[in-house]
Amino acid sequence: MVTQQDPDQTLPPARPSRRERARAATIDEIKETALRLMHEHGNTDLRFSDIAREMGMTAPALYRYFADRDELLTALIVDAYDDLGTTVAEAREELPVDDLPGRFLAVAAAYRSWAKREPQQFALIFGIPVPGYVAPEEGPTTEAAKRAMGQLKALFSDASERGLLGKPLIDDVDDALAACAQVEHPATVPHGPPLPPETFQACLQCWSSLHGFVILETYGHFDFLPEDARDELFHATVRQAAVTSGFPWPHR
Amino acid sequence: MVTQQDPDQTLPPARPSRRERARAATIDEIKETALRLMHEHGNTDLRFSDIAREMGMTAPALYRYFADRDELLTALIVDAYDDLGTTVAEAREELPVDDLPGRFLAVAAAYRSWAKREPQQFALIFGIPVPGYVAPEEGPTTEAAKRAMGQLKALFSDASERGLLGKPLIDDVDDALAACAQVEHPATVPHGPPLPPETFQACLQCWSSLHGFVILETYGHFDFLPEDARDELFHATVRQAAVTSGFPWPHR
DNA sequence: CACTTGAGTTATGCTTCATAACTATTCGCC
DNA sequence: GGCGAATAGTTATGAAGCATAACTCAAGTG
Structure with missing residues (x-):
């Protein structure tokens, strides 16, 4: 991450002092280096x-920035959620807001291609909690997770607002789940009313389905399929997820 | 656990010698202890x-049985696949062969409950390839994976044989994938003709969907839902997987 | 200028993976 | 029974990583 050196010293010190900026830059460099090594x-x-x-330093110096391995790991996990969330959100917003099928596909495709592009970050989030690492209850990771997941929910909110949301194929909803539809993920998406419970359920099923494909593919369990077959299977999965959840989809 | 055939013995049905039995027992004990510790x-x-x-031995002694950590890990992974495959197969065969919906649900439920019961083994298979461990191409793990996955395919074969298989919701199939339907997984299920390509695709989508739910739940990404809501979501996922893939399902 | 702060170093201890060298028990065989 | 080989163990040792402590040094500050 590039940080600007401020040549102007005369101005009253802005919030981040010189030292703080240097420190932040080092933290970034540590994280980047860690990711690069994981990639390599x-x-x-x-x-x-x-x-x-790799950074031309000695190991103990890193303890100035992260208390231990887990803390660095946690930071990387939070960044990964953030990166995933941002990537998906950008893909979503690249298409006009009224092209709901296009946005649905874009979100799904972004999720998939991010996983392919950043398998290590993907693994940090969705793989087994790394050996020795236990996710802190209600820590920053769950927060970030909700934000990323919220991108999918936002699509359904948009569709719902426009009255374009059909009835999901499976629309009988458990009471407990219906209750969750009202309270969960309140702040993930600023706009939109709470989803109807059966749509909330359908949304979760979309996520399951999409995530299942992506994780199986990413971890090589679809390697027996040639790449174009995997692509087609992915699109079929997306189509099916949309259609079965009542999400607007073009007549094919 | 499979005991090694001794090529030195004259008879093909080489009975394991006393030493070999002791060795096999130790190997088993090592693996069991490893699993128990992972559980704990x-x-x-x-x-x-x-x-x-834990076994009342010293560390170097274990190198008599496994060349290094990876070798033990690989053995555990193979065992895990085996255990999953067996568990699912047993669940499937517990119900009469003509109760296809029952068997479908039983297979899915066994997959899920196994993951909940043995999260560590599940993680070994489906989590990130464990740090430092790279799955050997076409090694024993992929073999075992196919066997476990084959249980699901067997269900579709059964249904197909009985002419009970409907058309999947998404039934346009890519050529490359259609080709795979003919050739892949030939030996996973002894009985049954090759599946029609659109059913093969639907079968993969079932797996994706089911696996997505299970892995999200197992790794805590559904923790915001109360347990009964998760149960209901699971059943909805199974229902939807069956119905959309043309699998026979009782009128709900 | 002396003083503080913090980034970095070297030195050190602990733990684990892994190997080497040695001991002792078991098994096969005469 | 007793000998020799194979094998299951041991202790000793080294390399590497996590982590802390104690020290050095430079930059910023009264």
Whole structure:
């Protein structure tokens, strides 16, 4: 992450002091280096010594910035959620707001291609909690998770607002789940009323379905299919997710 | 656990010698201890010293049985696939062969409950390829994966044989995928003709959908839902998977 | 200028993976 | 029974990583 050096010293100090900026830059560099090493090695290992060497430092110096391995890991996980959420949101907003099928596909495709592009970050979020790492209850990670997941929900909110939302194929909803539809994810999407319960359920099923495909593909369980077959399977999955959940979809 | 055939013995039905039995028992005990420790600690860590201490041995002794950590890990992964496959198969065969919806639900429920019961083994299979471990191409793991996945395919074969298979909701199939339907997974299920391509696709989508739910739930991404809501969501997912794939399902 | 702050270093301890070298028990065989 | 080989264990040792402590040094501040 590039930080600007401010040549102008005469101005009264802005919020981030010079030291704070340097510190933030170092933190960024540590995280970037960690990600790059994970990319290069193709796993989610994290060795302070490697990171430090790569940065021309010694390992103990990193403890000035992260209390221990878990803290760095947590930061990377939060960043990953953030990155995923941003990527998906940008894809969503690239298409006109009234092209709901296009946006649905764009969201799904962005989710998938992000996972393919950043398998390590994807693994940090959705793989097993990395050995030795336990997700803090109600920590920053769950917060970020909701934000990313909210992108999908936003689509349904939009469709609902426009009255374009059909009835999901499976529309009998459990009471407990119906209750959740009213209270959960309140702040994830600024606009839109709470979803009807059966749509909330359909939304979760969309996520399941999409996520199932993506994680199976990312971890190689679809390797027996050639790439174009996987692409087609993905599009079929997206179509089916939309159609079965009552999401508007063009007559094919 | 499969015991190695001894090529030195003259008879093909080589009975395992006393030593071989002791060795096999030790190998089993190592794997069981490893699993138990993973269970107790709630992660997929693997420390030779811990395992050895638990068994009243010293760490280096374990190297008599496994060349290194990865080899033990691989063995555990293979066992996990095996266990999953067996568990699902048993659930399937517990119901009469003509109760196809029942069997479908049983397979799905077994998959889910196994993941809940053995989250560590589940993680070994479907989590990130464990740090430092790379799945050997076409190794024993992919083989075992196909066997487990084959249980689902068997259901569709049964239904197809009886002419009970409807048309999947999404039934336009890519050529490449259609080709796979003919050739892939040939030996996974002894009985049954190759599936029609659109059903093969639907079968994969069922797996995606089911797996997506299970992995999200297992890794805590559905923790915001109360347990009964998750149960209902699961059943809705199963219903939808069956109905959209043309699998016979009782009029609800 | 002396003083504080914090980023970095070297030095050190602990733990784990892994190997080497040694001991002792079990098994096969005469 | 007793000998020799194979194998299950041991202790000893080294390399590497996580983590902390103690020290150095430079930049910013009264």
